[in-house]
Amino acid sequence: MDQLLALKTFVRIAEAGNFSKAADQLNLPRSTASKIIQDLEEHLGTKLIHRTTRRITVTPEGAQYYERALKLVAELEDMDAEARRSRAQPKGRLRVDVGSVLANLILIPALPAFRERYPDIELFLGVSDRPADMVGEGIDCVIRGGALPDTSLVARKLCELEMLVCAHRAYAQGRGLPTHPGELESGHALVSYFSSLTGKPFPLVFTRGGETIEVQGGAHMAVNESTALVGALIAGLGIGQCFEFSVRHQLDSGELVRVLPEWRQPRHPLYIMYPPNRHLHGKARVFVDWAVEVFAAYDVRP
Known part of the structure; x- marks a missing residue:
């Protein structure tokens, strides 16, 4: 039994919680990974992993073994990396x-x-x-x-x-732009970014001097992907907050315009x-x- 390979395989399986994922990451067939763990358990005389049809879990004995194995594998990798560093490019x-x-x-x-x-x-x-x-x-x-x-x-x-709030020039010409953040609560279409975890839109945050205002108004449209947010603003769907670098070209050309430029957004x-x-x-x-x-x-x- 190659005990170093067995240790690496056990660590990856314990972390991934899945034989297939771990085998793919190690470039091993799933059957080989399974056999390696079986041989390791026989060598140790104890069960390291409890298998079900959907997922594997680490036994209490396996959890203790994992902590020691993880440190040992990391040390060995560090030794290899140090030995190669002066002679070879990372690969x-x-x-x-x-x-x-x-x-x-x-x-x-x-x-x-x-x-x-x-x-x-x-x-x-x-x-x-x-x-x-x-x-x-x-x-x-x-x-x-x-x-x-x-x-x-x-x-x-x-x-x-840098973050900023902007809208398409056609939106500004058709509906006008607010003069205060509070005006965004009603009468304007908002394009928001919503959290993939909570499903809730992030508020628009405005600061000026010592004053901070959060606009929580309901979004007319919300996306959870940053490129789509920029696309929605360029399409004229409303007012939204985005990274300055992501719309720099459109701002320079006048396609997009700043909204409430005298107010600032917190840096990201x-x-x-x-x-x-x-x-x-x-x-x-x-x-x-x-x-x-x-x-x-x-x-x-x-």
């Missing part, structure tokens, strides 16, 4: 999850430089605004903004993004995050450092 599969507008307008246009710098990294880019199951999906790191959703993740701040913090119990291997480390470089150009902090 292998790297899974990153990022929001759609960040991917389409910032990350993907910059990727040719990353590919040139690290040609041996096979990048799997998950693009969506939905919350990601990092462990279950085998994700190495995620780029997300706003309040940190899970304080158990290690988070490195990339930047703070952006982070790159990864699990603390997963070794940040070489390919993830270089991606994190590269992402810091890329997003620095969009940082509105002094």
Whole structure:
């Protein structure tokens, strides 16, 4: 029995809660992963995993074994990475999850430089605004903004993004624009962004001096994907809040106009995050450092 492979397989199965997902992440047939765990349990003389038709759960003995195995696997990977670092470029599969507008307008246009710098990294880019199951999906790191959703993740701040409220010029010409945030509560069509977790729209927030106003008025339309939000504003469907960089071209051309420009929106913090119990291997480390470089150009902090 290859005990190192058995340890790695057990750790991934315990984290994924599923033989198929773990086998895919390890590039093993499911039957092989199952046989490895069976051999490991026979070697130890104890059950590590309780199997059902839908999901596996770790036994109390398995949970104790997992904690020790995780540390050992991380140490071995660290040893390998240190030995290779001075002689070889980072290589292998790297899974990153990022929001759609960040991917389409910032990350993907910059990727040719990353590919040139690290040609041996096979990048799997998950693009969506939905919350990601990092462990279950085998994700190495995620780029997300706003309040940190899970304080158990290690988070490195990339930047703070400028937010603004805008509308299409045809909307402004047809319905006029408000002179105070309170006017948005009625008489205007709002395009909102709603949470994929709660299903509730986020409010529009306006600040001026020491005054802060939140507009909770019902949205005439709501989306849960940032690129769709920009598309709805360009289509003239109403007034909405978005990243300044995502509509910069339309603002410069006059297609979109600022709404209540004398009021400001809170900056949107952006982070790159990864699990603390997963070794940040070489390919993830270089991606994190590269992402810091890329997003620095969009940082509105002094």
